[in-house]
Amino acid sequence: MKEHIRLAVLGAGHVGPVIARLAIKAGYPVTIATSGDPQDIALITELIVPGAQPQWATDAVAVADIVVLAIPLHRFLDVDPSLLSGKLVIDAMNYWPASDGVQTAFEGGGSSEVVARRLAASTVVKALNHIGYHELEDRARPPGAPHRSAAGVAGDDAAAVATVSGLVDLIGYDPVRLGSLQAGRALQPGGPVFGSVLPRAEFELAVHENARSIT
Amino acid sequence: MTYSFGLDTFGDRNSDADGQPQTHAQTIRNVVEQGVFAEQVGLDFFGIGEHHTDYFPMPSGDVVLGAIAARTERIRLGSAVTVLSSDDPVRVFQRYSTLNAISGGRAEVILGRGSSIESFPLFGYDLADYEQLFDEKASLFAELLKGEPVTWTGKTRASLLHEDVVPHTEHGPFPTWIGVGGNPQSVIRAARLGFGLALAIIGGPPTRFASYSELFQRALKKFGRPPLPVLVHSPGHVAATDEQAMAEFWPRWRDIFSVVAAERGFALPTEQSFERETGPHGALYVGSPETVARKIATNVQALGATRFDLKFGLPGLTHDQMMANIELYGHQVVPRVRELLGEHSNG
Numbered sequence: 001m002k003e004h005i006r007l008a009v010l011g012a013g014h015v016g017p018v019i020a021r022l023a024i025k026a027g028y029p030v031t032i033a034t035s036g037d038p039q040d041i042a043l044i045t046e047l048i049v050p051g052a053q054p055q056w057a058t059d060a061v062a063v064a065d066i067v068v069l070a071i072p073l074h075r076f077l078d079v080d081p082s083l084l085s086g087k088l089v090i091d092a093m094n095y096w097p098a099s100d101g102v103q104t105a106f107e108g109g110g111s112s113e114v115v116a117r118r119l120a121a122s123t124v125v126k127a128l129n130h131i132g133y134h135e136l137e138d139r140a141r142p143p144g145a146p147h148r149s150a151a152g153v154a155g156d157d158a159a160a161v162a163t164v165s166g167l168v169d170l171i172g173y174d175p176v177r178l179g180s181l182q183a184g185r186a187l188q189p190g191g192p193v194f195g196s197v198l199p200r201a202e203f204e205l206a207v208h209e210n211a212r213s214i215t
Numbered sequence: 216m217t218y219s220f221g222l223d224t225f226g227d228r229n230s231d232a233d234g235q236p237q238t239h240a241q242t243i244r245n246v247v248e249q250g251v252f253a254e255q256v257g258l259d260f261f262g263i264g265e266h267h268t269d270y271f272p273m274p275s276g277d278v279v280l281g282a283i284a285a286r287t288e289r290i291r292l293g294s295a296v297t298v299l300s301s302d303d304p305v306r307v308f309q310r311y312s313t314l315n316a317i318s319g320g321r322a323e324v325i326l327g328r329g330s331s332i333e334s335f336p337l338f339g340y341d342l343a344d345y346e347q348l349f350d351e352k353a354s355l356f357a358e359l360l361k362g363e364p365v366t367w368t369g370k371t372r373a374s375l376l377h378e379d380v381v382p383h384t385e386h387g388p389f390p391t392w393i394g395v396g397g398n399p400q401s402v403i404r405a406a407r408l409g410f411g412l413a414l415a416i417i418g419g420p421p422t423r424f425a426s427y428s429e430l431f432q433r434a435l436k437k438f439g440r441p442p443l444p445v446l447v448h449s450p451g452h453v454a455a456t457d458e459q460a461m462a463e464f465w466p467r468w469r470d471i472f473s474v475v476a477a478e479r480g481f482a483l484p485t486e487q488s489f490e491r492e493t494g495p496h497g498a499l500y501v502g503s504p505e506t507v508a509r510k511i512a513t514n515v516q517a518l519g520a521t522r523f524d525l526k527f528g529l530p531g532l533t534h535d536q537m538m539a540n541i542e543l544y545g546h547q548v549v550p551r552v553r554e555l556l557g558e559h560s561n562g
Contacts, residue, residue, distance in 0.1 A: 044430065099342070
């Protein structure tokens with residue numbers, strides 16, 4: 001099915017190129033875009049993400065089935081929600097005040113819930129945010145391989161969570177579904193799995209123990 | 216190809232032999248001794264990274280480098296890194312140009328964010344402005360290095376109108392690098408401004424950065440600049456045997472990461488993740504001289520780098536352990552790396 005799913009990765013910083021490379025390796029057609037001219041990332045794309053097409057964000061999103069948001073969170077509020085209207089959006093961003101500073105819009109809850117409220121006409125799934133960009137590629141293993149690690153996929157829309165779980169599986173991780181964006185708070189900074197790479201059993205245990213401790 | 220080899224420290228707070236933390240003042244005096252010793256064992260560079268914490272009490276590395284400069288003759292001295300975003304580029308230029316004067320032209324600067332975020336609240340900057348602060352200030356620093364009166368306008372500091380910024384350097388700009396931790400757009404920025412590329416590789420497989428070196432050289436060409444060097448900065452610890460190095464390093468590594476993980480909200484490193492990072496494909500250089508030398512030689516070649524700087528020490532290690540590390544690195548690791556790289560003279 002993957003040849004029918006087109007990915008647009010927004011962001012050419014630490015995280016975007018890594019996700020784009022994994023998706024290309026798994027056989028997805030991938031475009032990559034920033035807020036600016038695709039010419040500005042032509043060299044980066046050629047050398048760091050070979051196989052991806054640099055495009056203007058509007059063009060990349062228009063033909064995409066899944067859009068990956070991999071921009072710094074403080075830039076998110078500059079994104080016009082209508083750009084992503086009707087799209088399945090993977091929120092790979094993090095609200096990490098200890099590293100990036102305090103942003104009042106994201107204080108006191110789940111960052112993906114804030115993203116979803118702003119992108120009211122899109123379907124938002126939280127995924128690929130909790131494994132460090134320096135490890136995401138190294139720890140990926142194809143479906144069925146031994147010693148696979150788990151990656152969380154959280155969202156309020158079960159069909160969208162299933163679609164993104166399929167992507168996560170193909171790019172190299174055992175998807176662990178969480179039934180709401182609120183439950184996806186377990187994946188963010190300060191949560192039990194942020195910054196670690198765990199096998200499925202340990203991942204599920206950590207997430208569930210966390211859920212018990214906050215209820 | 217001529218290679219050079221250096222050491223970096225963050226002013227990691229020492230403990231004494233009984234495990235009691237030494238004072239900040241004693242730790243700083245130890246760093247002076249370590250820098251002087253680095254020259255005695257034949258190293259090319261000694262760098263000090265800016266930090267502002269109880270476990271890295273090192274906000275004024277340039278002062279410490281000045282003390283080392285007064286007691287050395289050959290070793291190059293620099294920051295690793297200067298947190299430029301929360302500093303004033305004019306003052307950074309003045310401090311390192313002064314160091315350059317004291318040391319007879321041995322100063323260098325590596326600009327970057329490092330892992331140091333504590334300087335932002337300390338000096339009244341907002342971390343959310345990091346990008347604009349760094350971009351503007353790095354551009355101004357490039358202007359200052361030209362050594363001519365500077366006219367500059369931006370949003371992050373007062374404008375300059377034909378200001379002659381002193382002290383002038385004697386022999387043109389001192390080497391300046393940008394520290395990059397994985398963002399390819401930072402590589403492009405280093406090329407655009409004409410700074411060297413310092414790859415800070417502190418986790419994950421180093422070889423994933425090989426394409427960054429190529430990106431850097433291609434970008435330099437695109438901007439009409441001559442080729443510029445690439446250096447690699449990574450943490451590690453050398454002791455007589457692999458076992459001793461691991462036994463000294465791992466508990467301290469776990470301790471400091473426990474503190475940082477709690478401060479920043481990420482998961483603790485496990486023994487498995489540590490083993491992965493100290494193995495042949497990880498980012499940490501911990502082991503006997505032979506183990507560390509082989510790993511450095513492999514990665515320097517794979518990454519197209521001509522300099523390797525080992526970030527030595529950790530909070531809680533003793534000064535003696537750090538000095539033993541420096542001696543083994545200078546006397547055994549570096550000669551062995553040069554041999555593995557097929558370099559015939561120390562040129």
